Amino acid sequence: EIVLTQSPGTLSLSPGERVTLSCRASQTVSSSYLAWYQQKPGQAPRLLIYGASSRATGIPDRFSGSGSGTDFTLTISRLEPEDFAVYYCQQYGSSPPITFGQGTRLEIK
Amino acid sequence: EVQLVESGGGLVQPGRSLRLSCAASGFTFDDHAMHWVRQAPGKGLEWVSGITWNSGSRDYADSVKGRFTISRDNAKNSLYLQMNSLRAEDTALYYCAKHSIAVADYGMDVWGQGTTVTVSS
Numbered sequence A: 001e002i003v004l005t006q007s008p009g010t011l012s013l014s015p016g017e018r019v020t021l022s023c024r025a026s027q028t029v030s031s032s033y034l035a036w037y038q039q040k041p042g043q044a045p046r047l048l049i050y051g052a053s054s055r056a057t058g059i060p061d062r063f064s065g066s067g068s069g070t071d072f073t074l075t076i077s078r079l080e081p082e083d084f085a086v087y088y089c090q091q092y093g094s095s096p097p098i099t100f101g102q103g104t105r106l107e108i109k
Numbered sequence B: 001e002v003q004l005v006e007s008g009g010g011l012v013q014p015g016r017s018l019r020l021s022c023a024a025s026g027f028t029f030d031d032h033a034m035h036w037v038r039q040a041p042g043k044g045l046e047w048v049s050g051i052t053w054n055s056g057s058r059d060y061a062d063s064v065k066g067r068f069t070i071s072r073d074n075a076k077n078s079l080y081l082q083m084n085s086l087r088a089e090d091t092a093l094y095y096c097a098k099h100s101i102a103v104a105d106y107g108m109d110v111w112g113q114g115t116t117v118t119v120s121s
Helices: none
Strands: A004-007 A010-013 A019-029 A034-039 A046-050 A063-076 A086-091 A104-108 B003-007 B010-012 B018-025 B033-039 B045-051 B058-060 B068-073 B078-083 B092-101 B105-111 B115-119
Touching (some): A004 A086, A019 A104, A034 A063, A034 B105, A063 A086, B003 B092, B003 B105, B018 B033, B018 B092, B018 B115, B033 B068, B033 B078, B058 B068
Parallel strands (some): A010 A104, B010 B115
Antiparallel strands (some): A004 A019, A019 A063, A034 A046, A034 A086, A046 B105, B003 B018, B018 B078, B033 B045, B033 B092, B045 B058, B092 B105, B092 B115
16 A cells, blocks of 8 residues: 655645645655645545646646655645645555545645 | 535444445546545545446455445446444545546546544444
């Protein structure tokens, strides 16, 4: 099973700032099968990025993903108030099982 | 509108059974693999089970293997999760999710709002 470790656990930032979230895998993940999701309180997760770097439909271009092998990042270039949420990375290539990281909480400073 | 609506959750005693359903609409259901993902209160996301479009392959997390069974009825545009021998640690919000593969593998691009399962005596 591929274990995904996200860091940091929590980030406190202000709107307008740039942020980079990290996702490290315990073994190589094919870039084609690395996704990022956003989850707000009381809502279902929303797909942001698939294939490590491709934005899902309707996702603003301030969100970008990169990485390969065991290290992946999600960058939000300029935080909007609606971006404060929990973010999860997921690998779905070396399945089963599909695995998620434990999440990074982005909170308003 | 593409939509997934889960139902069937509730309060159940340890050791008992429950069957979750997920009704799909707005897309060609039998074109897509489907998954169940759960989230325990205050915790992160845990993949539970997945099934291919034609039910040819079904996979399970180790934590539910042998107790849960995923199935689908393409004629009814529905996904199911039969949960037996329930334990307190199965308490969670259960989501169904659509897995899209076309030009690329998009992962889980549509999620329902979830149905809550509480296992307690």
